[in-house]
Amino acid sequence: MTISGFIVRNAFRNKRRLALTVLSVAVSLFLFTTLQTALHLMTNPPTSDQSALRIVTRHRVSLANVLPEKYQLRIERLPGVQYCSKFTWFGGIYKDPSFSNFGQFAVDADRIFKIFPEMVVAPQEEADFIKEKSSCVVGGKLMERFGWKIGDKVTLLGSIWPCNPELTIRGVYHAHNVDETIMFFHHDYFNELMNDRGLVGTFWIKAASAEVIPDLIARIDAAFRNTDAETKTETERSFQLTFISMLGNVKLFLGAISTVIVFTMLLVTASTMSMAIRERAREMAILKALGFNGLDVFGLILAESFGLAMTGGLIGCFGTKYLFAHVDIYKLSHGNIPLFPVSGDTLALGLVVAAVLGLVSSLAPAYTSIKMSVVEGLQELD
Amino acid sequence: MVQIRDLTKVYGHGEIEVVALDHVGLDIAAGEFLALMGPSGSGKSTLLHILAGIDRPTSGQCLVQGTNVAELSETDLADWRNTHVGFVFQTFNLIPVLTAFENVELPLLLTALSAGERREHVTAALELVGLADRMKHLPRQLSGGQEQRVAIARALVTDPTLLVADEPTGNLDAHAAADVLGLLQRLNQEAAKTVIMVTHDPKAAAYARRIVHLEKGELLNEEGQTQRNLSMGFAK
Numbered sequence A: 001m002t003i004s005g006f007i008v009r010n011a012f013r014n015k016r017r018l019a020l021t022v023l024s025v026a027v028s029l030f031l032f033t034t035l036q037t038a039l040h041l042m043t044n045p046p047t048s049d050q051s052a053l054r055i056v057t058r059h060r061v062s063l064a065n066v067l068p069e070k071y072q073l074r075i076e077r078l079p080g081v082q083y084c085s086k087f088t089w090f091g092g093i094y095k096d097p098s099f100s101n102f103g104q105f106a107v108d109a110d111r112i113f114k115i116f117p118e119m120v121v122a123p124q125e126e127a128d129f130i131k132e133k134s135s136c137v138v139g140g141k142l143m144e145r146f147g148w149k150i151g152d153k154v155t156l157l158g159s160i161w162p163c164n165p166e167l168t169i170r171g172v173y174h175a176h177n178v179d180e181t182i183m184f185f186h187h188d189y190f191n192e193l194m195n196d197r198g199l200v201g202t203f204w205i206k207a208a209s210a211e212v213i214p215d216l217i218a219r220i221d222a223a224f225r226n227t228d229a230e231t232k233t234e235t236e237r238s239f240q241l242t243f244i245s246m247l248g249n250v251k252l253f254l255g256a257i258s259t260v261i262v263f264t265m266l267l268v269t270a271s272t273m274s275m276a277i278r279e280r281a282r283e284m285a286i287l288k289a290l291g292f293n294g295l296d297v298f299g300l301i302l303a304e305s306f307g308l309a310m311t312g313g314l315i316g317c318f319g320t321k322y323l324f325a326h327v328d329i330y331k332l333s334h335g336n337i338p339l340f341p342v343s344g345d346t347l348a349l350g351l352v353v354a355a356v357l358g359l360v361s362s363l364a365p366a367y368t369s370i371k372m373s374v375v376e377g378l379q380e381l382d
Numbered sequence B: 001m002v003q004i005r006d007l008t009k010v011y012g013h014g015e016i017e018v019v020a021l022d023h024v025g026l027d028i029a030a031g032e033f034l035a036l037m038g039p040s041g042s043g044k045s046t047l048l049h050i051l052a053g054i055d056r057p058t059s060g061q062c063l064v065q066g067t068n069v070a071e072l073s074e075t076d077l078a079d080w081r082n083t084h085v086g087f088v089f090q091t092f093n094l095i096p097v098l099t100a101f102e103n104v105e106l107p108l109l110l111t112a113l114s115a116g117e118r119r120e121h122v123t124a125a126l127e128l129v130g131l132a133d134r135m136k137h138l139p140r141q142l143s144g145g146q147e148q149r150v151a152i153a154r155a156l157v158t159d160p161t162l163l164v165a166d167e168p169t170g171n172l173d174a175h176a177a178a179d180v181l182g183l184l185q186r187l188n189q190e191a192a193k194t195v196i197m198v199t200h201d202p203k204a205a206a207y208a209r210r211i212v213h214l215e216k217g218e219l220l221n222e223e224g225q226t227q228r229n230l231s232m233g234f235a236k
């Protein structure tokens, strides 16, 4: 036998209690990492090398105000602009209104996938899409959700705009760690249905390099200053964060729940460890009589408590990772959550929480058993 | 081997002060088998605890092989116990989740011995107490007498200077008690172990080579007088 063997034997003394404690740590860490992932998704929209090159121009007053389509020509002439696409949120209803919350955007068919190269469409499908005015391209997960096939006809009922596009699916895009639940259709077609009024929600621009972005933002907004529709241009990241800032209270709420979970977990493991060591007061005294010193005893208790918390932590953290990797969160959430990637950082944070938990839980029982004299300990009843 | 001088232990203070040991003096030579006898509450266990280094005296000295045990730090004292003292308790005190072999091995985990060397020592100790065939048994699978013999193997596996036993037969029937006492006697006679045993059973004490009596914290001489009575007698 080795010291570690002895620690394992001690941990397995009361198997039911061990299982329950490990399980409660695991479940708590599952909740913790899930909440942290949600929090992370809210505060850090997914970014990539590509997203760092994109900027968005919208009406200075609000997203609900529209811009004239002729702005596109002026934007495209500015140095540093590689591509620019009209990008208008359609927000239509497909079949049942409670059933159809997916993003639909009217865009420039020939540029949209150049601006979003992380969304991959087969070249032939992209060509078909560009050719046919009333066609659309749909994300892979959305196809799956509605059981669509290429060539299917989809009619959207406008709820913001007074028109009902009748679209034919000509392509599917796939993406890794990017929303796969969007539908893109022709802005020209949208404009036609809207009697050529030339209204655009936003312009999405891909810059030639990251360096030109600050300058470009300033130039775009300067170009439309003192017009009827002044613009506000910002990076993709800051554009997305404007949605998120509306969620401030939710963030606070999630943060508070996470803290409560960690704290509760601490109480559970600390009390389990105290109980486990308390029952063994007499054995601790025997170990000391045999020559184990205070540090040895602390080591035994710490290792047991650390092992317990880390086992629960590993099960909880990797369980979360495994679960969200294998469960179709998009389907389960009825289309509300397109992606739920549990990041390495979140897992690491969860494991650090577990480690701290193991350490802190061992302190009180270790202190008690170190302080108790051998003679006192020997007088304890079993 | 052991020199005890003026050893006093007082529990509590003020009104509820209890003098457990009152200026006790005692010499124990190497290779002795000493029985400490006396009525309940006379301070036998207290004396044994102090000379085994698990309790500290209020005043006085206890030298074991020249070391003043009371002066060691907690950590040094733990080390000292590991190398110099083997304990046998009334209630056996084996670790319930460890087998007989592992219980005996426990004190060796603190030494620099390799796993192979530990195995040799443990096997030899268990053979000495006649339980080589019970190595893999858990304490609850052993009889009381067997448990106590495992405890004795655990006490002697480190080859300690002192073997101390507090009522080692207190929880055993006559037959098992005779086994355990015979074993202690053999360890004393054949392996030259110094054994100090607390008991209030005269039959158990009969296995020892020397018997000392404690009463109310004081040591009695052969005539049954305490040292203080004696000095008062001289004064008259």
Ligand SMILES: Nc1ncnc2c1ncn2[C@@H]1O[C@H](COP(=O)(O)OP(=O)(O)OP(=O)(O)O)[C@@H](O)[C@H]1O
Pocket: B011, B012, B018, B019, B020, B038, B039, B040, B041, B042, B043, B044, B045, B046, B047, B200
């Ligand atoms: N922790 C303590 N606090 C206060 N008094 C104590 C403590 N331990 C022992 N005593 C007292 O010291 C005296 C000697 O106790 P000790 O345990 O040495 O007696 P003993 O001779 O071993 O008795 P027994 O045969 O019953 O085991 C007793 O009066 C006891 O009540």
Ligand SMILES: [Mg+2]
Pocket: B044, B045, B046, B166
């Ligand atoms: Mg006693």
